[in-house]
Amino acid sequence: MATIQGLFAREILDSRGLPTLECSLWLDTGAVVVASVPTGTTKGKYEAIELRDNDPTHMDGQGVLTAANNVNTILAPLLIGQDPTHQTEIDQLMVNTDGTPQKMKLGANAIMVVSLAVCKAGASSMNLPLYQYLFQKYKPAESMHIPTCIYTLINGGQHGADNLDIQEFQVMPASYLEYPESLNVGTSLYHKLEEVLISKGAIHSVGLVGGFTPNLYNNTDAFELLMETVKTSPYTLAQDLFFGVDMAASNLYDNGKYKMKDKPQPYTSAELFEYYLGLRNLYHVFYIEDAFQEDDWKSWKQLTTEMGGTTTIVGDSFLATNKERTKKAIAESACNALVIKPNEVGTVSEAIEVMQLARNAGWQTVFSHRSGETNDDSLADMAVGLGATYCKFGPPNRGERVTKYNRLLQIYQEITQAHAAAPPAVEPISPTPTEAQASGVTA
Secondary structure (H helix, E strand, O other), X not given: OOOEEEEEEEEEEOOOOOEEEEEEEEEOOOOEEEEEOOEOOOOOOOOOOOOOOOOOOOHHHOOOHHHHHXXXXXXXXXXXXXXXXXXXHHHHHHHHHHOOOOOOOOOHHHHHHHHHHHHHHHHHHOOXXXXXXXXXXXXXXXXXXXXXXXEXXXXXXXXXXXXXXXXXXXXXXXXXXXXXXXXXXXXXXXXXHHHHHHHOOOOOOXXXXXXXXXXXXXXXXXXXXHHHHHHOOOOOEOOOEEEEEEOOXXXXXXXXXXXXXXXXXXXXXXXXXXXXXXXXXXXXEEEEEOOOOOOOHHHHHHHHHHHOOOOEEEEOOOOOOOHXXXXXXXXXXXXXXXXXXXXXXXXXXXXXXHHHHHHHOOOEEEEEOOOEOOOOOHHHHHHHHOOOOEEEOOOOOOHHHHHHHHHHHHHHHHHHHHHHHOHHHOOOOOOOHHHHHHHOOOO
């Protein structure tokens, strides 16, 4: 088997122009892989900790030179001679070397970039594309499929321009659509929304991750714009597509209530619950991410009890790809879907472990980008190879997002060709939870 001959990390820039890490790893076979790790703007308090230099003379204090040095002087010597297919063992070795609960000593960014490089090296050593390597290694399903994509069209909150409270207004094509048509839905609606904004004389500039940030009075106006946009398209709401939201509610939370522009007084948890019922009934919002503050467990459980049968209730910052919090949420039925962000937990194998917990509980899973992305497209491979229900890469209009959508196109073509070449060996794809849920939603 191939072994790790060396690795080297360096500081690069993410899509926001802020520093992050890139790592090159080479094997004794001569193969070289390169991985880079994203960074987040909205960070849950339970996620692993990025290590920043806090040197005001370098990169405005956001540098990651210390984290890069930790890779090059501490982690690299540990990994030389290791078999890259031993993902869990290598990840555990790095976690043990750090020795802190949230990877604060070496930095979650340092550990994660090495973990991802090792994963890519494992695939290279087996002469397999990353998605096939992961599928064969972890066997998440009988056959591979492209997850349902979630396309962000409008951004608010910390991803916007102080225009709206809700962080993401999303469009989700129905899961019966093949991926090329799904991409057509997301891309077409993105451009049609721009036309609608221009026709109304509204601001049509984009925010931190590429979604539009129009100058609106409240969040309801954004939904009305989306409704108008869908009407200009050949698609039908609640049949060909659905709406979703990432509330990032912890950013709205202040003194026990949630501040939103839709009414002058802050919302209590009970009032916000009623707000979600209204979104479901009026706008066919059947995906709600981070609906309440991270520690508002009572409200999470109520929302899942009352709406979970027809709505995907998704924990992102609420769970932070954290095993213990996910176990608790499963035990208490606090949501029915989980966002997977590998850098939230800090290693590939830990992210997979959390994902498997969610899948065993019958939950849906979402592989998600971060606001500070790179051109590394491995997230697309992970979403396919690990059998995610959904993937969320952002709007279809910026290089760091588009590279992941384009990678899905390549994977789709390869899977389709493989199916055509050997039909007897391919099991039919069973209906996903998404399909069952979508079929129960009517206009």
